[in-house]
Amino acid sequence: MDQRLSTVTYAVTAHVSVPKGMPAPLPAELHYDMTDPYAVRLSLGAPLTRPVDWVFARKLMTEGLHRPTGSGDVLVIPRHRCHRSSLRIVLRNTSGSALVEMAVPEVAMFLRRTFALVPEGAENLHLDLDRAISELTGGRG
Template sequence: MPADTVVEQAVRARMIASAPRMETVPATLRYARRDPFAVQMAFPASATLAGTAVCWTFSRELLEAGVRAPAGLGDVRIRPYGDDRTVLEFHAGEGVAMVHLSTPELRRFLGRAESLVPRGCEHLHLDLDQDVARLLRDAH
């Protein structure tokens, strides 16, 4: 299989605001074999206050843990909310964005990522030579 194999899944995220209702926005979860420890969650420009697309990157391990129990202490925090929802909190200088996602959808995504790169085998998909070469090139 090519090194750039990717798992993407469209999800409906329910944005939690101070208003009593929650707005549903599109988002995309992404997992790439070439970055085997990370998951990305992208929001289109229409879903953000600034009107620009936003992409958060965090560890697959954090997402796996957060589906089962509260996890994360930094910019991304994840916790279960009942049996069928998971809350993701994204902390930035401008404030906190909170979204509810379907836990079954997250588990499906994580299962697809696990099929692509089994847990514990992430190191087999790192290209350290390429990463070092890129660091040296960018240092000039």
């Protein structure tokens, strides 16, 4: 039986800080599903608790490895230090904001795996428009 891989999941440690708070390490997971080929999901928190999920563009994370990018609720900023580089993601909503920092090699490995599954520029070949319309209309269609 030929079963094709359709998702990429990668466990990382994220260092999360809120305004006026010290950074705290949290288990996190990066997730990509080819049924939503333009997006990645960042889940913060232990799997046994209720994680906090943020979904944003894969391209935003990819560009953020090299230069500051984004606007609105998600900003992605590379941070280069002497012997260690990290990716900083600023998450904002009406409740406040948080800074999430992850090691660049881990994020880069995750992204390479997503591009092996769905190459950049081929995302539109994996869109299921009928499913998306059904979800948007609550199954009426």
